[in-house]
Amino acid sequence: MEIRATAFKYGDDINTDYIISGKYKFKSTDMEAMAVHAMEELDPRYYEKVKPNGGFLVAGRNFGMGSSREQAPLVLIHANTKAVLAKSFARIFFRNAINTGLPVVECDTDLVDDGDDLELDLTAGVVRDITKGTEIPFAPLPPVMATLLADGGLVEHFRKHGGFAL
Amino acid sequence: MGKTIAEKVFSAHSGTDASAGDIVVADVDFVMGQDGTSPLAIRALERMGVSEVFDPARVALVIDHSAPSPLEGVSALHAQMREFGKRTGAILYDVGCGVCHQLVPEQGHVVPGDLMVGCDSHTCTYGAVNVFSTGVGSTDGAAAMAAGKLWFKVPETYLVTYAGELPAGVFSKDLVLALAGRIGADGATYMALEFDGPVIGALSVEARMTISNMAIEVGAKAGLMRADAKTLAWYAGRGTRAPRPVEPDADAVYAREVTIDASALGPQVAKPHSVDNVSPIEEVAGTPIAQGFVGTCTNGRLEDLAIAASILGGRKVHPDVRFIVAPASRQVYLDAMAAGHIQTLVEAGAAVVTPGCGPCVGTHNGVPSDGENVISTANRNFKGRMGNSNAFIYLGSPATVAASVIEGCITDPRKYFG
Numbered sequence: 001m002e003i004r005a006t007a008f009k010y011g012d013d014i015n016t017d018y019i020i021s022g023k024y025k026f027k028s029t030d031m032e033a034m035a036v037h038a039m040e041e042l043d044p045r046y047y048e049k050v051k052p053n054g055g056f057l058v059a060g061r062n063f064g065m066g067s068s069r070e071q072a073p074l075v076l077i078h079a080n081t082k083a084v085l086a087k088s089f090a091r092i093f094f095r096n097a098i099n100t101g102l103p104v105v106e107c108d109t110d111l112v113d114d115g116d117d118l119e120l121d122l123t124a125g126v127v128r129d130i131t132k133g134t135e136i137p138f139a140p141l142p143p144v145m146a147t148l149l150a151d152g153g154l155v156e157h158f159r160k161h162g163g164f165a166l
Numbered sequence: 167m168g169k170t171i172a173e174k175v176f177s178a179h180s181g182t183d184a185s186a187g188d189i190v191v192a193d194v195d196f197v198m199g200q201d202g203t204s205p206l207a208i209r210a211l212e213r214m215g216v217s218e219v220f221d222p223a224r225v226a227l228v229i230d231h232s233a234p235s236p237l238e239g240v241s242a243l244h245a246q247m248r249e250f251g252k253r254t255g256a257i258l259y260d261v262g263c264g265v266c267h268q269l270v271p272e273q274g275h276v277v278p279g280d281l282m283v284g285c286d287s288h289t290c291t292y293g294a295v296n297v298f299s300t301g302v303g304s305t306d307g308a309a310a311m312a313a314g315k316l317w318f319k320v321p322e323t324y325l326v327t328y329a330g331e332l333p334a335g336v337f338s339k340d341l342v343l344a345l346a347g348r349i350g351a352d353g354a355t356y357m358a359l360e361f362d363g364p365v366i367g368a369l370s371v372e373a374r375m376t377i378s379n380m381a382i383e384v385g386a387k388a389g390l391m392r393a394d395a396k397t398l399a400w401y402a403g404r405g406t407r408a409p410r411p412v413e414p415d416a417d418a419v420y421a422r423e424v425t426i427d428a429s430a431l432g433p434q435v436a437k438p439h440s441v442d443n444v445s446p447i448e449e450v451a452g453t454p455i456a457q458g459f460v461g462t463c464t465n466g467r468l469e470d471l472a473i474a475a476s477i478l479g480g481r482k483v484h485p486d487v488r489f490i491v492a493p494a495s496r497q498v499y500l501d502a503m504a505a506g507h508i509q510t511l512v513e514a515g516a517a518v519v520t521p522g523c524g525p526c527v528g529t530h531n532g533v534p535s536d537g538e539n540v541i542s543t544a545n546r547n548f549k550g551r552m553g554n555s556n557a558f559i560y561l562g563s564p565a566t567v568a569a570s571v572i573e574g575c576i577t578d579p580r581k582y583f584g
């Protein structure tokens with residue numbers, strides 16, 4: 001599966017309060033409405049920039065640290081984020097992303113700049129930086145996670161198989 | 167090869183010989199959700215086409231984060247949770263019962279040796295009573311509620327040994343803040359922590375929970391401790407099932423180890439806006455504060471209220487400071503009343519709010535104003551955490567908060583412990 005979009009780059013230690021502030025999580029379960037606030041503490045224009053054509057959220061170390069709120073990957077998905085590329089991820093965010101169907105890629109994001117045109121090949125385990133003409137390899141996901149992502153997340157997996165089929 | 171607590175719990179719950187790095191599908195003993203995460207779990211269950219939970223006595227929903235409801239939207243989510251409880255028979259803790267992480271162990275829903283998941287990151291709290299408990303998202307929670315099992319990657323273990331003896335005026339909160347300062351917010355990502363050493367043995371079960379509660383603040387999946395005589399005594403008359411304590415093997419393999427000398431430790435404070443931005447109290451003493459808060463799943467237990475009351479007894483909260491207290495549960499509230507702590511705190515000027523999360527997550531009950539400093543016993547001080555991204559949150563022990571609200575600035579509590 002190949003996905004092509006623009007890179008939107010941010011720093012290290014982006015916590016779940018930055019991705020979607022706790023104050024919104026009680027307002028509603030409507031992710032479309034909440035997505036407008038995605039990343040707003042760091043970049044109030046994130047939604048505006050990413051929503052129309054989609055984009056990759058590129059970050060440094062420990063992306064998604066903090067709370068277990070699944071609204072974090074969900075608002076990113078609803079803001080049209082195609083995948084998150086980071087040097088490392090916080091554990092719960094990583095799980096939640098897989099379970100909600102948001103591809104997460106652990107790779108050397110120092111090689112990518114904001115605005116680069118990227119192509120992500122999940123099966124081959126490579127990010128192609130079209131702007132720079134470079135390739136960044138990464139370790140493909142373990143089979144259990146790849147299956148869940150391929151099924152479109154845990155809900156779809158359950159619907160399809162009537163329970164765990166891992 | 168010897169096994170860690172984590173490897174043993176996952177082996178027992180998956181019927182495999184599980185080692186760090188393995189991916190297993192394991193049975194869970196209990197599943198919990200709170201009011202910020204349960205509505206999404208309920209929705210995920212609907213989308214999965216599931217209408218029953220695997221065992222209603224092993225699923226609990228807790229209305230604690232925003233309780234009583236401050237907004238219509240929240241009320242609707244609460245109503246959804248109540249309806250789900252009625253429909254499925256799952257246990258529902260309504261407004262006023264307390265914080266989920268106090269209720270789950272206090273009400274005996276988990277016992278040593280258990281594996282449980284909760285839709286809240288501080289589910290790691292019950293590691294203190296030898297339960298492998300970890301926070302998951304709502305979809306994971308829904309799958310666990312439906313199937314009674316979940317997939318896990320068996321974590322490597324980071325052994326944290328607290329050596330020496332805690333000096334007077336220094337508490338378990340200071341121990342865990344010191345760890346966060348030492349290894350950083352991602353120091354144990356993907357790993358389980360095992361806490362050991364004479365200092366842990368000397369702590370009460372309540373004080374141990376403060377440490378395990380904050381395992382997630384260094385990125386860990388769990389914060390495990392052995393079940394000793396104190397743990398088992400704490401469980402007397404509490405658990406619904408018999409404890410099955412799990413000990414690490416003497417030759418267990420640890421991915422990393424660190425030893426912290428408690429004897430040399432003073433009170434610690436985490437400065438804005440990250441939990442690993444830790445300083446000895448001397449460096450921040452004198453910082454003015456506008457609000458103090460004692461409560462949360464980290465430090466809202468009886469012992470914490472007792473410490474605060476012992477310092478505030480016969481004294482007054484500084485006129486420029488709001489002092490908010492949220493008992494962690496109704497039981498804690500009742501016990502603190504019976505012991506006279508609530509009377510002492512209220513006389514000193516405290517505003518006691520409903521058992522629950524209180525102002526911890528910024529939904530209600532004490533949102534600070536722009537530019538204000540807050541000193542809190544909570545576990546997180548991220549920007550915007552208490553509902554205002556222009557406020558500054560410092561974290562410390564209940565003693566540090568109590569001493570600080572008297573003087574109106576961050577204050578070393580050791581002067582109250584002669």
Ligand code: SF4
Pocket residue numbers: 230231265266267286288461462463464522523524526527544545
């Ligand atoms: S008290 Fe705070 S940290 Fe604990 S569960 Fe409630 S909101 Fe989360």
